[in-house]
Amino acid sequence: MGYKYNKEDILNVGYDVFRRNGYHNVGINQILKESGIPKGSFYNFFESKEDFAQQVIRQYGETNNCWMKDFFEDCTLSPLECLKSFYSMMMNLNEEDEYSGGCLVNNMSVEIGRQNDIIGSEANHHFIGWLNVLASVVEKGQNLNEITKDFSPLELAEYMHAGFYGVLSRTKVTRNRVYMDIWLEMTFKFIQA
Amino acid sequence: MGYKYNKEDILNVGYDVFRRNGYHNVGINQILKESGIPKGSFYNFFESKEDFAQQVIRQYGETNNCWMKDFFEDCTLSPLECLKSFYSMMMNLNEEDEYSGGCLVNNMSVEIGRQNDIIGSEANHHFIGWLNVLASVVEKGQNLNEITKDFSPLELAEYMHAGFYGVLSRTKVTRNRVYMDIWLEMTFKFIQA
DNA sequence: TAAATTAAACAGAACGGTCTAATTATTTTA
DNA sequence: TAAAATAATTAGACCGTTCTGTTTAATTTA
Structure with missing residues (x-):
């Protein structure tokens, strides 16, 4: 055992x-409470709140x-359509919880x-890692x-990445996906050959 | 007096x-210290930290x-060039302090x-207010x-707005303007008629 | 003098983090 | 293999500090 x-x-x-x-709005005690772990155990596993984050x-x-x-390997569509489908899925995931979180890494960055x-x-x-995955799909499309x-x-990967996080952040205050959907349409119209 | x-x-x-x-990383005491205002005066002016923010x-x-x-009224270039020049200036402003802040409203939003x-x-x-200003310039360009x-x-205003905040947020961790500059080039290539 | 502002002490709660003790798992020894 | 010793994990009381916000009193201004 x-x-x-x-x-x-x-x-x-x-x-x-x-x-x-967010980070500063969360106390260790909240992590302890929600995970059921005692404080002693937490500091046994992690050096500090920063280390934990x-x-x-x-x-x-x-x-x-x-x-x-995995997503792009399994995707049977064309590279461009795979990318579009990927972002579409990301948007749907964020709609599920009513845009209450966004992307952890982007939130922490900001x-x-x-x-x-x-x-x-x-x-x-990690951004760079993701961007390289996106870039490899972009290259296939090119x-x-x-x-x-x-x-x-x-460059195109960074462009999509930034644009997506831009509209995703925008949902934090608009609380709807209207401009996220339009962004998708626009971006994929723009980048196609 | x-x-x-x-x-x-x-x-x-x-x-x-x-x-x-950021918001949660700042205590009232820091505001008091940096503004030289006593705590009593602060709570005389503002109801709470939230009200202050x-x-x-x-x-x-x-x-x-x-x-x-004012910027767009004074700008003598064409609408498209005025917009490009506007974002270029925003980038320069953010470069001045080495991307240490970004946009307050976007940061708070996120x-x-x-x-x-x-x-x-x-x-x-306020985002909506700014977007309307941008949109009026876009309309002239159209x-x-x-x-x-x-x-x-x-829609085009929202697109530029989100993209700009996306790349601006990206500078928080890259700490350079490379992809911000490329974003400008790409965006204004894409939106031109 | 009356109202507004300043000043600083004061709460009570929450913060990140430490500490000792007890418990559990693992390894060593007989 | 059983007992003993060691290591790792669990538990939560506790520390000093900082948090937002209140209160009371002194001072300044109109």
């Missing part, structure tokens, strides 16, 4: 709580990277990415003359 | 501090709205816009056949 608690479960609770409430980001970043790779090097570079690292060759795959 | 302190000065300090540090957003939102209107109705709707209100008519002025 293993021990009662494991890091992964606690990290998943952290993901949920941080995503919805970093590991939360890391786990989600890696999980999401795998998830994205809230503390500039002040906190640990969190900032962890977030950036090779099929489906996507514009006026810009590099990474 | 008036009194020693006035609301506007305190709000300006709040703007600075909140923009760089709302007024900070309001003042900046209105100031920025005027500033944008951090607490979804949890806090007061802040969220205040932020949204009338001059300079900007695509495939989308409405407001």
